[in-house]
Amino acid sequence: MKITNSAVRLSTGVDGLDYILLGGLVQGGAYLVRGGPGTGKTTLGLHYLAAGIAAGQKVLFVTLGEPVEDIKKNARSINVNADDLAYLDLSPTPEFFAEVETYDIFSPAEVEREPTTARIIDAVHDVQPDRVFIDSMAQFRYLSVDIFQYRKQVLSFLRYLKGRGATVVFTSEAGPDTPDSDVQFLSDGIVNLFLNHHERNVSVSKFRGSSFVAGEHGMRLSAHGMEVLPRLEPQERTEQLQMEALPLGVVKLDQMLHGGLERGTITIISGPSGVGKTTLGLQFMKTGAARGERSIVYTFEEEVDIVIQRSEMIGIPARRMVDEGTLSLTKVRPLQFTPDEFAHLVRRDVEDRGARVVMIDSVSGYKLSLHGAGLVRRLHALCKFLQSTGVTVVLLAETQSIVGDFQATDVELSYLADNIVFLRYLEIEGELRKAVGVLKKRLSDFEKVLREFEITSNGIQVGEPMTEFRGILSGVPTSVGAAPSESAA
């Protein structure tokens, strides 16, 4: 459990960020929003002030870079009403360029500071703001003769605002040429915004008087403004793990698994392309549907209609399951999501629809379609999160070789799985056949033999143990009775 103190919290206007901050900013603090150009600093500020307006508070936007008209225009593009905000526009006017006469008698810092300070004091006096957003504080650096003065001025400015009951959010553009460690020290909290390739992230690196959800969280900037997707964290198990084995509904397969797949476990079904992994996974969902449980499939490769059609042909009533609401199929398009966005989609689906089984078809599709770093690690986090909420996860993992040297699945993935079921092509006397086996099962014993696996119009058929062959895992087995020289022929 996270500890929250009793201090009054102010919503940042971004739900996910409030979640990370365990309720929002602490009232009366001064918070730094750091990030490079285009990372969403001003957007966050607009949300922050709009949330203040919504709460009936008085707010002030102090802009030192962008003119007010541009800010209002940008706010409209993200559906934030910025017309009711009070502004103090300290950005340079176009006339400045034409009018300016150079001088060198005093430093610009000394000449410009006084009128600027006077305007700030006037504005704060007029508005009496509860919330102030300053974009960006870095501009004040040019109003200071040296770094010591700057620090002193920022500190006294923040104290001045806080002394008048305002909660301040201010931005700084951190870059190699403009380090901002000085203002970091002066703030009560720091929100970092990042943009790495395609992926946007948010992290909190300081928050006085409160704990926060550490780490990098996903973030999206869209027509709705900023959306923060807190990283999924496995939750504490609320319900006692019951050793409830969920059958696959194929008698001999359930026999191999000593009853089925336990609820809340992660299962990898591995095998080469076309061997029947999706079918086996859907078979598991069919028995779930019979119990009245909902399953969700995220398909990265095949279209939803094709999956349904194929299932219908082999005795899995996917259409009916979809209509009943016990099955939902979601096609994930390439580069549609970052891993965090995908994780949130899954989480929302699971929570909104009360799904009990989630299948990802397939792991390689996941890796190919989502952009971002550390994909397997993120998949791991997602699976662990689902597991902690009692959801049973099925991952389909494609192996490269059709026949030949046996390979269950990626090393990192095997570690993640509670159960590994593998499907295999075999060449027996010139005929291509399939076998199913269980490689790992954490919660129970399992049958260590291979059985023939077949998909017919009546569904999945599993045969007797293939004890008459050896070298099955090589893909080219020989009869137990046959001489080795014959097998080589």
Added chain:
Amino acid sequence: MTAAQIILIVNRNPRNAVLLSEFLERRGCLARAVGSLEELDHVLDSGDGYSLALIDVSGFNQEIWSRCSRLRAASVPFLLISSPKHSVGTEQGLRHGATGVLTKPLAMSELANLIDTLVL
């Protein structure tokens, strides 16, 4: 300060002159600014009394030194102001009778202290 002190500003740059005037006026002084040797001559000829002169030598030629001598003769203390690029050495300034030599940009607080000391 009893009656307002009048300070003479000699500066070729009008913006500098305005900023200095504003600065002095904020401190309760009266300022009179001139931007050329001719104007300066006119002021010196008029015989008006000044408590202090602030002479920015930037943009002036050697002839400025003869005006410095006239100020000294009239017992008007003056500070020389020079740009860091064409620095007038302290020694050179003092030789011409300056009370001090300042290098731009001036720090407002230091200038204020200096003026207070010199004119009060």
